[in-house]
Amino acid sequence: MFIVFEGIDGSGKTTLSKLLSKSLNAFWTCEPTNSPIGKLIREFLQKKVKLDDRTLALLFAADRVEHTKIIKDILKSRDVVCDRYLYSSIAYQSVAGVDEDFIKSINRYALKPDIVFLLTIDVDVALKRVKGKDIFENKSFLQKVQEKYLELAEEYKFIVIDTTNKTIDEVYKEILEHYKKYSNKL
Ligand SMILES: Nc1ncnc2c1ncn2[C@@H]1O[C@H](COP(=O)(O)OP(=O)(O)OP(=O)(O)O)[C@@H](O)[C@H]1O
Ligand SMILES: Cc1cn([C@H]2C[C@H](O)[C@@H](COP(=O)(O)O)O2)c(=O)[nH]c1=O
Numbered sequence: 001m002f003i004v005f006e007g008i009d010g011s012g013k014t015t016l017s018k019l020l021s022k023s024l025n026a027f028w029t030c031e032p033t034n035s036p037i038g039k040l041i042r043e044f045l046q047k048k049v050k051l052d053d054r055t056l057a058l059l060f061a062a063d064r065v066e067h068t069k070i071i072k073d074i075l076k077s078r079d080v081v082c083d084r085y086l087y088s089s090i091a092y093q094s095v096a097g098v099d100e101d102f103i104k105s106i107n108r109y110a111l112k113p114d115i116v117f118l119l120t121i122d123v124d125v126a127l128k129r130v131k132g133k134d135i136f137e138n139k140s141f142l143q144k145v146q147e148k149y150l151e152l153a154e155e156y157k158f159i160v161i162d163t164t165n166k167t168i169d170e171v172y173k174e175i176l177e178h179y180k181k182y183s184n185k186l
Pocket of ligand 1: 007008009010011012013014015016129130163166167168171
């Protein structure tokens with residue numbers, strides 16, 4: 001099974017995806033990856049290099065092509081839990097002004113996840129958690145990204161978990177309940 005966690009910066013994806021992956025004995029991975037492409041992306045996110053928004057979209061898509069090959073291989077023997085995937089590109093890069101059809105087109109070889117958990121949160125709370133140092137970590141941008149994610153949730157049938165005022169434990173229990181319901185239907 002291929003499970004993806006999405007949400008704005010500071011929504012709790014890394015924490016919750018790692019918890020789920022541990023209890024499923026799944027392989028945990030994330031995007032951007034630690035590949036040379038992922039490293040260049042991180043330099044952009046940390047404002048160390050400047051790139052056109054379309055170049056950034058292409059870099060995320062290229063990082064994902066390489067990542068998807070690894071994910072497909074691991075899926076032959078194990079479940080995979082991924083912290084961010086294709087929908088991060090559709091949400092963030094489209095809010096940054098890149099044409100959505102272009103983003104979808106350059107990501108056409110991405111895998112379709114079995115489950116996507118979208119963690120939503122009050123943007124001010126999220127920003128306090130992440131300290132707002134990275135390029136996308138500002139209130140008006142993340143507000144728009146969260147709205148875009150909610151549109152995508154309808155289109156792609158994500159499981160939306162509102163994490164506002166919930167402890168990590170409470171959010172995790174909700175995720176496990178959804179996961180159990182989903183896997184019982186298989
Ligand atoms: N429900 C929660 N209640 C309180 N603190 C939380 C909750 N979820 C996560 N945190 C804390 O918030 C911080 C950010 O969480 P985390 O790194 O999991 O978010 P993220 O969505 O992966 O962020 P980013 O996208 O920036 O990597 C961590 O210190 C984590 O312990
Ligand atoms: C995969 C992906 C990520 N992003 C953005 C979202 C975040 O601001 C950063 C990644 O930071 P994290 O703390 O490691 O989650 O990159 C994006 O804009 N597009 C993407 O495809």
